[in-house]
Amino acid sequence: MTDEMTKDPKQQITTDPSKPSERMRAGSMTITLGPWIIAGIALMLMPFIFTSNSALTIMNQMWITVIFALAYNMLLGQGGMLSFGHAVYMGLGGFFCMHIMNYVEDYGVAFPLPLLPLFGGLFGMGFAMLIGSFSTSGAGTRFAMISLGVGELIAACSVIIVAFFGGEEGISGDRTYGLPFFGVEFLKQIEVYYLISFWLMLSAALMYLFSRTPVGRMANAVRDNPERAQFLGYSARWVRFYSFCASGFFCGIAGGLFAISYEILTEENLNAASSGVILLVTFLGGVGFFFGPIIGAIAFTLLQTVLSLQTELWSIYAGALFLATVMFFPGGLAGLLMMHVPAFKLGKMSGLVVPYFKTLIPAAIGVLGICALIEMTFHFRHGATGDNEMTLFWTTFDSHSVLPWIIAIAVAAIGIGIAKMTAPEMKEAWDEANTAGGTS
Amino acid sequence: MSAPALELKGLKKSFGKAEIIRGIDLSIGKAERHAIIGPNGAGKSTLFNLITARFPPTAGTVKLHGEDLAGLEPYQINRKGLSRSFQITNIFPKMSVFENVRCALLWAQGYKYSFWNLVSRSRQLNEGADAILEQINLLERRDLAAGLLSYAEQRALEIGITIAGGADVIMLDEPTAGMSHSETDYITDLILKVTAGKTLIMVEHDMGVVFGLADRISVLVYGEIIATNTPELVRADPKVQEAYLGAALEAEH
Numbered sequence: 001m002t003d004e005m006t007k008d009p010k011q012q013i014t015t016d017p018s019k020p021s022e023r024m025r026a027g028s029m030t031i032t033l034g035p036w037i038i039a040g041i042a043l044m045l046m047p048f049i050f051t052s053n054s055a056l057t058i059m060n061q062m063w064i065t066v067i068f069a070l071a072y073n074m075l076l077g078q079g080g081m082l083s084f085g086h087a088v089y090m091g092l093g094g095f096f097c098m099h100i101m102n103y104v105e106d107y108g109v110a111f112p113l114p115l116l117p118l119f120g121g122l123f124g125m126g127f128a129m130l131i132g133s134f135s136t137s138g139a140g141t142r143f144a145m146i147s148l149g150v151g152e153l154i155a156a157c158s159v160i161i162v163a164f165f166g167g168e169e170g171i172s173g174d175r176t177y178g179l180p181f182f183g184v185e186f187l188k189q190i191e192v193y194y195l196i197s198f199w200l201m202l203s204a205a206l207m208y209l210f211s212r213t214p215v216g217r218m219a220n221a222v223r224d225n226p227e228r229a230q231f232l233g234y235s236a237r238w239v240r241f242y243s244f245c246a247s248g249f250f251c252g253i254a255g256g257l258f259a260i261s262y263e264i265l266t267e268e269n270l271n272a273a274s275s276g277v278i279l280l281v282t283f284l285g286g287v288g289f290f291f292g293p294i295i296g297a298i299a300f301t302l303l304q305t306v307l308s309l310q311t312e313l314w315s316i317y318a319g320a321l322f323l324a325t326v327m328f329f330p331g332g333l334a335g336l337l338m339m340h341v342p343a344f345k346l347g348k349m350s351g352l353v354v355p356y357f358k359t360l361i362p363a364a365i366g367v368l369g370i371c372a373l374i375e376m377t378f379h380f381r382h383g384a385t386g387d388n389e390m391t392l393f394w395t396t397f398d399s400h401s402v403l404p405w406i407i408a409i410a411v412a413a414i415g416i417g418i419a420k421m422t423a424p425e426m427k428e429a430w431d432e433a434n435t436a437g438g439t440s
Numbered sequence: 441m442s443a444p445a446l447e448l449k450g451l452k453k454s455f456g457k458a459e460i461i462r463g464i465d466l467s468i469g470k471a472e473r474h475a476i477i478g479p480n481g482a483g484k485s486t487l488f489n490l491i492t493a494r495f496p497p498t499a500g501t502v503k504l505h506g507e508d509l510a511g512l513e514p515y516q517i518n519r520k521g522l523s524r525s526f527q528i529t530n531i532f533p534k535m536s537v538f539e540n541v542r543c544a545l546l547w548a549q550g551y552k553y554s555f556w557n558l559v560s561r562s563r564q565l566n567e568g569a570d571a572i573l574e575q576i577n578l579l580e581r582r583d584l585a586a587g588l589l590s591y592a593e594q595r596a597l598e599i600g601i602t603i604a605g606g607a608d609v610i611m612l613d614e615p616t617a618g619m620s621h622s623e624t625d626y627i628t629d630l631i632l633k634v635t636a637g638k639t640l641i642m643v644e645h646d647m648g649v650v651f652g653l654a655d656r657i658s659v660l661v662y663g664e665i666i667a668t669n670t671p672e673l674v675r676a677d678p679k680v681q682e683a684y685l686g687a688a689l690e691a692e693h
Contacts, residue, residue, distance in 0.1 A: 212558050214551035221543045224532035230514040231492065231524055233547030233605060242553055 035291075036205065043197040047190055056189045060261045062301040063200045064254050069282045069293035070207050071250035076279070077287030078211055079243040080223030081136070082144045085151020086251060087274035092127050092154070093120030093252025094269055095165060097259040101173040113178035113186055117199050117256030124252020125245050132244035137237050139226065151275050158267040170266030173259070186260070196257050203250050208290055210246055219243045280322050286332025295333045313378060317371070343433040355429035358422040366415025368393070372408040443506030445470045445609050445639040446491070446522075451500035453483075453490055453663075460486045462663035463500070468656075470608075473640040475650045478660035479683075484643040485527055487660065488613050491641075492524050493517050504609065519547065523607035527614045527643075529594045531601065533587030537578055540586050540597060542569040544604035569604070575634055576600040592623040596630060603634045610635050612642040616649055628652060651675075659683065 046059060068090050075081040097120040104111045135146040158165035165171070175192075176185050184191050210216045218239045221229045226236035259265060268274060277300075285296020300318065307314040329336050343349055372392055379390045379399045388400045397404045446468045453461040460483045468474045476484050489495045491502050493514050502509045504522055512520075532540050542559065545568050551557060559565060573579045576596045581589060586597060595615060603610060615631060616624040628649050631640070644650045650657060651671045658668040661683045667674055674680055 209558065210555055212560060213555045214546045214557060214559060215553045215555045217539065217543055217559055218546065218553075220535055220539070221532050224534050225530060227494075227514075228526075228530045228532065228601070229543075231518050232544050232601070233515050233518040234553075235513065235515045238553060242555065246555070 036201075039204075040201055043201065047193055053189055056193050058301065058305045060189075060193055060196050061305065062298055063196045064257045064261065065278075065281060065297040065301050066294050067200055067203045067257065068251060068254040068278055069285065069297040070204055070290075071247045071254065072278045072282050073287055073290075073293045074207060074210070074219075074243055074247040074250070076282055077289075077292065078216065078223065079139070079219045079240060079247075081139050081240060081244070082147075082279075083275070084144055084148040084272065084279070085154075085275050086147065086247075086278055087272075088151050088154045088270050089124040089128055089248045089251035090255040090258065090278075091265065091270035091274070093117075093124035093255030094259040094265045095171065095255070096120055096123035096252075097256040098171050098173050098263075098265050099164070101175060101177070101259065101263075102171070105174055105177040108177075110179045112181045113175055113260065114181050114195055114198070116178075116260060117253040120254075120256025120259065121249045121252040124255060125249035128245045128248020128251075129241075132241045132248070136240035136244050139223070139236075139240060147275075148272070151270070151272055155267060155271040158270055165267065165270075166265075168267065170264055170269075172264040175260050175263055192261055196261065199253060199257055203253055204294075207246075207250055211290060215239060215242045280318075284322055284325050284332055286334030286336075286338075288331050289334040289338060292332050292334035295337075299333060311375060313374060316374065343430075346433070346436060348433040351433050352429055355422070355426040359419050359426040362415045362417075362422070363419035364415075366412050366417075366419060369408050369410075369412030369415055373405075373412060376404065376408060442470070443503070444468055445472070445505060446641065447501075447503040447506070448491070449501045449503070451487075451490060451502065452498045453486055453495065454498045460663050461490065461497075464660075464663075464665055466658060466665060466668065468639060468641060470639055471637055473635070473653055473655045474642070475654035475657045476641065476643050476660055477645070477647075477650055477657060482660045483663045484660055485613055488524065488611055488643060492522065492611065518605070518607070521607045522609045522611065523602045523605055524611035525598045525602040525613055525615060527617060529591070529598055531586045531594060531597055534585055536583050537586050537589065537597060538569055538573065538582040541572045541600055541604050542566065544601040545569055545572075548605035548607075572600050572604050576630060592619055592626070595619065595623075595627060599627070599630060599634065603638075607638075609639045609641070612640070612644075614643050614645060616644065616646050624649060 043063075047056060050056070050059065071090075072083070072086050075083050075086070097116050100111070100116060100119055103109065131146070131150050135143055135150070158170075159167055176187055178186070186192055186195065211219075218229060218234050219242075221232070222234070222236045222239045229236050229239065255265075255269070258269065281296045281300045282293045283296070284300060285294065286292030303314060303318050303321070307317065311317075325332055331338070340349065340352075343352065375392055376390070376399050383390065383399065388398045389396055390399045444467045446466075448464050448466040451461055451464040452459070464487065476487065478484055486495070490497045491509075493509065493512055504517070504520055507520065509517055509520075532543065535543070542565060545565055546559075549562075549565055549568070551559075551565075570579065570582070573582055576599060578589075578593060578597060578600065581593065586594065589597060599612065599615060602612065612631065616627050619627060624646060631642075631653060640653075642653070644653075654671055656668060657671055657674045658665050659674060659677075659680050660666075666683060667677050667680050669677065
């Protein structure tokens with residue numbers, strides 16, 4: 001990252017101000033359509049690649065989480081506000097949509113289902129306006145505590161205000177009673193998939209554009225230095241308030257889509273655990289880049305759905321991954337990717353491939369060894385008595401015999417050992433790849 | 441006669457029992473370059489903070505172009521055409537240099553809290569930001585994160601942000617603090633250039649800068665102004681020499 005600094009050290013004061021090449025790069029904010037078109041096409045084609053119903057369900061969940069995470073990052077990444085109760089805005093939007101759905105069913109109102117998320121969004125935004133009116137006066141601990149308090153309050157209300165939240169069993173409905181939308185009644189999963197995809201593209205584009213508006217830019221400024229922003233004519237509080245409302249709107253849309261997709265909402269959609277998950281997802285993906293939460297949501301949903309089919313302990317691995325991200329890659333997965341941009345621009349990515357293989361593959365094998373140890377310990381301690389057989393990595397063995405343990409320990413130790421040995425080499429290659437000039 | 445650009449009357453500030461500003465009356469005319477000097481702890485920065493409503497005053501009034509600023513928030517005062525820099529560099533470190541300046545232009549160009557305009561689409565905004573960058577010689581650094589700039593560059597950026605909004609009263613708090621000689625000369629020239637025709641109020645320690653820039657000087661000692669006059673007369677004032685300037689001048693020569 002600091003590479004640009006070292007290129008021409010300390011002659012900044014006498015730089016030539018009228019370099020045309022520099023002026024042409026005015027488009028640091030140019031909106032490029034490429035990634036959006038690719039994303040749109042990918043969304044259209046995904047169901048043809050992953051055709052099973054369960055894959056569709058996973059993708060639906062994934063895209064809803066993407067919207068939610070992007071909305072959350074409007075606060076965390078772009079506005080510098082750490083919310084511990086953001087599930088509330090998605091959940092309330094969802095509950096509201098569910099009520100509309102039931103109303104449509106009961107009274108036979110002509111209402112096209114695809115519009116439903118918009119109402120979830122408006123409800124989410126309305127609630128955000130209410131809470132934001134007093135919570136956005138600061139961004140620090142006070143904001144975080146209020147968000148946590150409001151989150152707990154609403155979650156508690158869900159068992160008290162039964163008429164709206166449906167008590168412990170929540171409320172459910174049926175999405176198919178809406179006005180057929182060009183003949184589509186949303187009976188099939190695939191129809192819902194395209195509905196969600198449409199809202200995903202629309203919401204993501206709008207959120208991206210929001211970050212490019214004056215108030216979106218000032219959200220960054222207030223995040224970096226609220227006091228300075230005040231001396232530029234902007235009230236930090238109002239800037240935060242607008243971000244907060246916008247975030248609430250898109251959370252509500254995610255909630256509406258959740259209502260359509262699952263046809264049930266419960267207290268679980270509002271509680272602190274759900275709020276925690278979205279923080280985790282967003283941070284895992286990386287708060288510093290717009291696309292970070294997208295990666296985070298995809299990665300986390302895969303962990304949650306695919307890995308949870310393989311092991312009961314999936315949340316341990318998700319937690320470990322989160323911890324590792326916080327400790328070693330605070331930029332998240334997106335930051336990890338973007339770290340490679342300078343090397344890529346210098347055309348030196350190829351120099352990294354071999355060292356990466358030499359270090360990361362043994363490291364991955366070592367980690368799998370450790371995972372095997374964790375799984376075996378779990379099986380050893382919690383397996384039913386007499387049931388000593390377990391299957392791991394397509395191998396069935398006796399978790400009470402010594403040999404598998406020795407193998408697992410050896411794999412872990414050797415894998416990590418090799419990775420440690422080759423790590424300096426990788427570091428060297430990394431430095432080389434990020435230095436301009438020299439051999440390439 | 442029109443009202444002075446900035447007028448202070450009986451301004452006081454206490455923190456608990458400690459009286460930091462002990463009754464200041466000062467009138468600064470339009471397009472005047474006014475320097476406030478004084479020994480450490482005299483209350484110079486506090487005075488700045490009172491004028492810009494970073495702290496509320498204990499007593500007294502601050503008038504900008506004849507208008508009382510009592511009860512206004514910093515952002516409201518800024519909108520009235522008063523802009524300031526800070527003693528400790530106060531920029532947006534994670535945003536690009538260009539972005540820093542562009543944000544400083546937003547309110548002045550009437551965007552307010554707009555979420556229906558795209559900043560990249562406004563030619564006036566982007567060219568305006570580039571023009572400021574050109575003025576402060578940071579065009580080459582425009583896409584770099586502001587936090588990565590050198591100290592002198594960050595100070596220049598700070599001044600750029602301060603003047604970008606087109607405020608007609610500019611307050612600079614020790615713009616050359618911690619700079620080398622060549623950097624100080626550079627910043628002094630920069631200040632002269634960007635504040636032409638504007639009212640400038642600056643706190644400064646470097647006597648070379650002060651005597652080079654200021655039309656009038658106020659000497660602040662223990663929360664009171666003991667003299668306000670042209671540089672020559674301030675230099676000759678025995679009271680000032682006794683309190684402060686003598687030692688500083690000796691160090692200078």
